[in-house]
Amino acid sequence: MTMDFIISAIVTVVGISTPILLAATGELVVEKSGVLNLGVEGMMLIGAITGFAVTFTTFNPWLGVIAAAAAGAAVSMVFGVLVLSLGSNQVATGLALAILGIGLSTLIGAGFTGMIVPQFSSIFPSVLSHDPFWRVIFGYSPMVYIALAIIFAVGWVLNYTRAGLVLRAVGENDLSAHSIGYSVIGIRYMAIAFGGAMAGIAGSYFSMVITPMWAERMTAGRGWIALALVVFAGWKAGRLVIGAYLFGALMTLELYAKASGFQFLPSQFWASMPYIMAIVVLAVISYRDRTGSEAPACLGKPFLPNS
Amino acid sequence: MTLMNRRNFIKTVSATIALPAMAAKSFGADTLKVGFAYLGPVGDFGWTWAHDKGRKFMVDQLGGKVVGDYVENVAEDASAVPVIRDLAQSGHNLIFTTSFGYMDQTIQVAKDFPKVMFEHCTGFKRADNVSTYNSRFHEGRAVLGTIAGMMTKTGTIGYLGSFKVPEVVMGVNAFTLSAQAVNPNVKVKLVMIDSWFDPAKEAAATETLANLGCDIITSHTDSPATLQVCEQKKLYGFGQGADMSKFAPNAHLTAIEDIWGPYYLSRANAMLDGSWKSTDTWWGFKEGSVVISPYNAAMPKEVAAAADKIQAGWKDGSYNVFTGPIADQSGAEKVAKGVVMADGDLAGIDWFVKGVEGA
Numbered sequence: 001m002t003m004d005f006i007i008s009a010i011v012t013v014v015g016i017s018t019p020i021l022l023a024a025t026g027e028l029v030v031e032k033s034g035v036l037n038l039g040v041e042g043m044m045l046i047g048a049i050t051g052f053a054v055t056f057t058t059f060n061p062w063l064g065v066i067a068a069a070a071a072g073a074a075v076s077m078v079f080g081v082l083v084l085s086l087g088s089n090q091v092a093t094g095l096a097l098a099i100l101g102i103g104l105s106t107l108i109g110a111g112f113t114g115m116i117v118p119q120f121s122s123i124f125p126s127v128l129s130h131d132p133f134w135r136v137i138f139g140y141s142p143m144v145y146i147a148l149a150i151i152f153a154v155g156w157v158l159n160y161t162r163a164g165l166v167l168r169a170v171g172e173n174d175l176s177a178h179s180i181g182y183s184v185i186g187i188r189y190m191a192i193a194f195g196g197a198m199a200g201i202a203g204s205y206f207s208m209v210i211t212p213m214w215a216e217r218m219t220a221g222r223g224w225i226a227l228a229l230v231v232f233a234g235w236k237a238g239r240l241v242i243g244a245y246l247f248g249a250l251m252t253l254e255l256y257a258k259a260s261g262f263q264f265l266p267s268q269f270w271a272s273m274p275y276i277m278a279i280v281v282l283a284v285i286s287y288r289d290r291t292g293s294e295a296p297a298c299l300g301k302p303f304l305p306n307s
Numbered sequence: 308m309t310l311m312n313r314r315n316f317i318k319t320v321s322a323t324i325a326l327p328a329m330a331a332k333s334f335g336a337d338t339l340k341v342g343f344a345y346l347g348p349v350g351d352f353g354w355t356w357a358h359d360k361g362r363k364f365m366v367d368q369l370g371g372k373v374v375g376d377y378v379e380n381v382a383e384d385a386s387a388v389p390v391i392r393d394l395a396q397s398g399h400n401l402i403f404t405t406s407f408g409y410m411d412q413t414i415q416v417a418k419d420f421p422k423v424m425f426e427h428c429t430g431f432k433r434a435d436n437v438s439t440y441n442s443r444f445h446e447g448r449a450v451l452g453t454i455a456g457m458m459t460k461t462g463t464i465g466y467l468g469s470f471k472v473p474e475v476v477m478g479v480n481a482f483t484l485s486a487q488a489v490n491p492n493v494k495v496k497l498v499m500i501d502s503w504f505d506p507a508k509e510a511a512a513t514e515t516l517a518n519l520g521c522d523i524i525t526s527h528t529d530s531p532a533t534l535q536v537c538e539q540k541k542l543y544g545f546g547q548g549a550d551m552s553k554f555a556p557n558a559h560l561t562a563i564e565d566i567w568g569p570y571y572l573s574r575a576n577a578m579l580d581g582s583w584k585s586t587d588t589w590w591g592f593k594e595g596s597v598v599i600s601p602y603n604a605a606m607p608k609e610v611a612a613a614a615d616k617i618q619a620g621w622k623d624g625s626y627n628v629f630t631g632p633i634a635d636q637s638g639a640e641k642v643a644k645g646v647v648m649a650d651g652d653l654a655g656i657d658w659f660v661k662g663v664e665g666a
Contacts (some may be wrong), residue, residue: 005518015510015511074653108346113348114350114553210506210507210510215506216347222507259515259665261496
């Protein structure tokens with residue numbers, strides 16, 4: 001096993017993990033504020049088609065990403081109005097948002113099938129980004145670095161700033177936060193919009209970075225994995241990074257094992273690996289739950305101060 | 308005096324709605340209405356797109372004698388039944404259901420409409436008014452295998468599959484056998500991604516195969532992801548189902564195109580002249596169901612000549628990639644020397660030939 005081989009494998013892992021990390025980071029903030037938005041998959045697809053369409057028309061991938069974030073945030077506001085202002089059930093509304101996003105992206109994308117868009121150029125000089133060794137650090141799409149920067153910023157804000165403390169307070173005890181004068185609804189709106197924007201960017205990673213094209217349902221269920229990842233990570237930003245890369249590493253390992261013809265484990269075992277992992281992690285979390293849950297206390301509960 | 312209960316009300320209302328629509332569509336008495344149930348959207352640039360191209364071809368060729376309607380995004384579950392039933396009820400005399408997952412639903416609806424003729428794509432259940440049809444895509448795979456076997460420099464070719472189903476296994480085997488015929492030491496590394504459509508996983512699998520030394524990577528999944536990764540990595544690949552050179556102008560060597568038009572035309576003609584019978588059709592190069600896209604200019608002349616020769620061989624019947632001796636992965640002989648595998652054996656094939664690694 002040469003160095004080049006290992007580096008190529010790492011590049012694959014990072015590539016496949018990044019969109020999940022982006023979407024999960026957004027959902028982490030949403031859930032920290034006490035709201036469960038299950039519509040990540042739908043918002044990602046809206047971001048994917050918007051990013052693609054804008055890049056296709058403007059030839060500028062940066063504009064595409066910004067538009068994807070805006071579209072994701074906009075569609076998340078539909079969810080926001082329903083669950084925050086109208087007090088509808090968060091689980092049902094989130095699922096509806098997922099379905100809406102799938103349908104809407106298909107509708108918008110009908111005219112964009114079979115087209116391709118220009119890709120991001122590297123932000124580092126070619127000497128570094130194409131160097132056989134240094135590409136392991138400098139050889140990625142700019143979106144990879146942006147994703148990492150965002151997750152570190154989110155982790156820092158949540159744990160070390162006043163804004164993060166307020167957000168957590170709203171998620172842990174909405175009535176107390178309300179009684180000392182914080183706008184629970186307003187803060188939750190902002191959190192949902194941030195989650196939507198992150199999901200939108202994550203979606204655009206599929207249509208602009210991994211494969212620069214649009215195809216219906218091209219995120220192929222990654223939004224659901226991002227949701228699960230937030231739970232696995234125990235609502236902690238640091239563990240989210242590890243979890244996302246671990247997921248990418250497992251999937252890449254599966255592909256290498258299959259291509260190398262390792263017959264000691266049947267293909268069905270590898271295919272069921274994510275689910276086995278899910279059960280193991282959930283078991284660990286449930287065990288820890290006995291000593292106190294890590295989930296935000298108000299997660300999924302509507303805020304109705306006057307009822 | 309009829310009671311206006313809910314059921315009657317619905318009947319009356321739908322009849323009122325349907326009447327003008329039917330009047331508008333009443334062409335001559337000999338106008339044939341053909342209906343299609345599609346798996347995906349017509350713009351999927353793959354499976355459904357190819358079927359719709361076939362439908363348009365049929366309509367164009369027959370001028371005013373035929374009307375072709377379709378329903379897209381039909382799920383492969385019980386919800387396909389009302390869709391097919393609606394097509395039959397709204398006066399379509401010939402109905403094509405274009406995915407494997409509509410098999411039982413087609414048979415079920417066909418029982419209630421003995422005067423409507425049905426055609427199910429890729430299935431194996433037939434009835435007096437239900438035919439089946441498919442294409443010999445593996446014939447095209449033999450052309451790709453020949454090209455890949457001649458052009459690979461590393462001697463290792465990547466193959467991205469979806470599931471271990473006969474259609475995919477057939478393709479892998481045809482590809483490998485034809486590549487070995489021109490390059491005896493060639494190895495084919497196979498990865499099944501357990502999905503027909505997952506661009507991110509297809510891309511990751513392509514990167515994996517490239518890292519394992521494959522310099523040509525072909526795929527049997529529905530997106531152009533493999534080609535796009537090949538383009539970025541300056542490797543070669545092939546289009547699947549349609550000419551995908553637009554997605555990867557340099558990497559795209561050629562593609563297998565699914566051409567359904569001639570079949571749809573022949574079946575519509577059979578309806579018009581009253582000769583329609585329940586059959587099982589499996590067309591290939593000879594009948595024009597499988598077509599190879601224009602070659603990439605980067606392909607050397609002798610490779611193009613060899614590829615042309617395989618195509619010509621399929622057409623005149625002088626070539627069949629599944630001619631023995633053929634051994635499976637363990638080396639055991641599956642087909643004896645000089646014997647050609649029967650269609651029935653091919654249709655249920657579940658073993659890979661020697662030289663296929665992985666899966």
